Amino acid sequence: MTGKDEVFARDLLAQEGWAALAGELGDGEAHGFAESVALMWLRPDAFAAGSARRVLTATAQAGFRPVAALPVRLDRCAVRALWVYMCRWATAERLILMDALAALGPGLLVLWTDDTGGPASVRMTAAKGRNDPSRRQQGTLRDVAGSPNRALTMLHTTDDSADVVRELAVLCSWSERAEIITTAATRLRDGHPAVLDAAVRAVESELPPLGLPEREAGTSAPSAYELFTGPVDKRWAALVAASESWPLLRRTPGPAAWPEQETRSPWQ
Structure with a gap:
């Protein structure tokens, strides 16, 4: 995207991600790695809804092969770092929802x-499906996940190879980055898939499947306090209810980071 390279050249997290890749693999192999790999963060809502394993199966059936996996928990600062360029249309309520989502578990x-041979992230973005259910094609990964609205989208993926570089730095510490890069690079070379079951079970041990709760008619919208207080099943129910009733999109966007963002509007 025109101008995105200039923005990312000044982005500290993109610089940090590239330093990790180049340090582990060398510049040439680091570039090939970013082109060959798509990054997916299967979010806590996918695990709470009980759809995480379906998404992983559907991704493999779409022709993708896993090369590394790691349970990852985001805090409030990482939530903003991950979506800093895409939050120009987000309301304050939406940011609270994302904080509560991250607080559910890993x-x-x-x-x-x-x-x-092409950028894996680009093909996965197409396979992922839109965050708006009314515009989402059947059979996409978010459709398989049962994503009910723009807030509970179940999975996040990188749009392009540059995002792979940056988001490795957002999601992983230096030591975690070194481990996941070297593991994935080995799998890229030998052609063997990574085994995901142990990592999936590790997440499920902290965030077991709860299902999508149905909201009772006539109930009031939850408060922000309810999203962060009490047992995980109550917080999950409050989060689902809030995602259906709180405003998610601003009418006036914040500043764009690169020209392509000026033409991207969720209202159109």
Whole structure:
């Protein structure tokens, strides 16, 4: 995207991600790694809804092969770092929802490759599906996940290879980054898939499947306090209710980071 390279050249997290890749693999292999890999963060809502394993199966059936996985928990600062460029349309309520989502428990970071020779992230973005259910195609990963609205989208993926570099720094510490990069690079070379079951079970041990709760007619919208207080099943129910009633999109966007963002509007 025009101008995105200039923005990312000044982005500290993008610089940190590239330093980790180049330090582990060298510049040439680091560039090839970013092109060959798609990054997916299977979010806590996918695990709470009980759809995480379906998404992983559907991703493999779409022709992607896992090369590394790691349970990852985000805090409030990481939530803002991950979506800092895409939050120009987000309301304050939406940011609170994302904080509450991250507070539910960990998600699962999975690196995938598709062996097509093109940027894996671009093809996974197409396979992921839109965050708006009314515009989402059947059979996309978010459709398989049962994502009910723009807030509970169940999975996050990188749009392009530059995002792979940056988001490795957002989601992982230096030591975690070194481990996941070297593991994935080995799998890229030998062609063997990573085994995901142990990592999935590790997330499920903290955030077991709860299902999507149905909201009773006539109940009032939950307060922010309810999203962060009490047992996980109560917080999850409050989060689902808030995602259906709180305003998610601003009418006037914040500043764009690169020209392509000026033409991207969720209202159109």
